[in-house]
Amino acid sequence: MNITEINAKSLLRKHKRIDSWFAARYGMNLYRGCSHNCVYCDGRDERYFIDGEFGKDIMVKRNAPELLRNELNPARKRIPIKKGYFMIGGGVSDSYQPIEEKYKITKSVLEIINSYNYPVHILTKSTLVLRDLDLLKENNENNKTIVSFSFSSVDDDTSKIFEPNVAAPSEKLEVIKKIKSKGITCGMYLMPVIPFVTDTKEMITASVKKAKEIGIDFIIFGGLTLKTGIQKNYFLNILNKFYPHLLCEYDMIYQNDKWGNASDEYYHSINQIFFSVASEYKMKIRIPIEIIDGYIDENDKVIFILDCIDYYTKIRNKKSPFGYAAYSLSKINEPLSSIRKNIDKINGVGALTKKIICEIIDTGKSTYLEKLQIN
Numbered sequence: 001m002n003i004t005e006i007n008a009k010s011l012l013r014k015h016k017r018i019d020s021w022f023a024a025r026y027g028m029n030l031y032r033g034c035s036h037n038c039v040y041c042d043g044r045d046e047r048y049f050i051d052g053e054f055g056k057d058i059m060v061k062r063n064a065p066e067l068l069r070n071e072l073n074p075a076r077k078r079i080p081i082k083k084g085y086f087m088i089g090g091g092v093s094d095s096y097q098p099i100e101e102k103y104k105i106t107k108s109v110l111e112i113i114n115s116y117n118y119p120v121h122i123l124t125k126s127t128l129v130l131r132d133l134d135l136l137k138e139n140n141e142n143n144k145t146i147v148s149f150s151f152s153s154v155d156d157d158t159s160k161i162f163e164p165n166v167a168a169p170s171e172k173l174e175v176i177k178k179i180k181s182k183g184i185t186c187g188m189y190l191m192p193v194i195p196f197v198t199d200t201k202e203m204i205t206a207s208v209k210k211a212k213e214i215g216i217d218f219i220i221f222g223g224l225t226l227k228t229g230i231q232k233n234y235f236l237n238i239l240n241k242f243y244p245h246l247l248c249e250y251d252m253i254y255q256n257d258k259w260g261n262a263s264d265e266y267y268h269s270i271n272q273i274f275f276s277v278a279s280e281y282k283m284k285i286r287i288p289i290e291i292i293d294g295y296i297d298e299n300d301k302v303i304f305i306l307d308c309i310d311y312y313t314k315i316r317n318k319k320s321p322f323g324y325a326a327y328s329l330s331k332i333n334e335p336l337s338s339i340r341k342n343i344d345k346i347n348g349v350g351a352l353t354k355k356i357i358c359e360i361i362d363t364g365k366s367t368y369l370e371k372l373q374i375n
């Protein structure tokens with residue numbers, strides 16, 4: 001592994017709207033490259049990683065804590081940054097990859113976020129997160145911390161092929177138990193499931209069952225994307241080594257979509273399997289609003305709930321106006337309660353959506369979403 005220390009120009013990504021997959025308002029990558037080197041990692045796509053070899057050439061953003069401190073210090077800001085979750089990890093590098101043991105950048109960042117009292121959502125595949133359990137507990141005392149782990153399945157042998165440098169799923173589940181025992185919310189990101197390997201009903205059931213057994217609070221599910229170029233070539237090479245008989249099937253579902261998506265039919269079929277299994281086990285398939293309630297502002301809450309309703313509606317094969325309404329609302333700067341009467345003038349907001357929004361503004365909850373989660 002080659003380590004290069006760099007001084008980044010900027011760190012904090014401020015999302016234009018709350019990201020309903022992670023409940024995050026802010027994101028950051030503390031490293032570039034990831035020695036976990038998962039076979040399917042999107043981070044090695046040439047659009048994100050251009051210097052060297054993704055799993056071997058790791059860049060450490062040495063000045064990340066300093067950059068974050070400057071961003072959060074109200075004395076340096078005309079408008080302080082608004083309340084919301086800070087996402088640490090996920091995307092294109094794992095903040096708890098092995099090099100973190102030496103550099104402790106993630107640890108410093110957590111200390112800074114705690115000192116400014118913002119909630120965090122960690123997404124990792126590493127057991128090293130346990131080192132910072134005290135900091136996470138401290139964050140959880142004042143906010144509702146979320147710690148999530150990603151899995152392509154809970155099968156240790158299969159994971160050795162696709163996630164060669166991370167702890168086995170069984171170890172990650174043990175770590176989750178420890179974190180949960182401290183009262184911290186834990187999520188499972190069951191993504192990406194590997195087509196024709198970990199996307200079967202048996203494999204998905206095994207994952208959901210395990211998650212239920214240890215009290216995981218929610219599961220977010222997703223399929224694999226394979227972008228033409230380095231990412232797809234790398235993945236298919238390994239597939240050819242271990243599952244050569246599947247190559248033709250991959251050709252059928254991945255037809256060089258610009259974003260690396262498989263066919264709609266394929267995603268639809270795995271979503272249906274997941275939905276039926278999750279329903280059977282009564283598992284939440286979005287981050288439950290009651291977890292993040294109080295730590296996001298009113299507009300973000302409305303948008304988050306509408307996005308959840310959109311997801312629950314579409315997974316039932318029904319048309320949904322809610323996603324577009326959430327998008328339109330994300331362009332509004334004033335508090336939605338102040339324009340309550342005129343909310344149906346906003347693009348995409350019909351009578352039903354207006355009713356849902358007004359209920360959220362008035363009572364803080366949505367009975368419409370609650371019904372979708374139960375049935």
Ligand code: SF4
Binds near residue numbers: 125
């Ligand atoms: S842990 Fe995440 S960022 Fe790192 S290689 Fe695996 S998928 Fe990519």
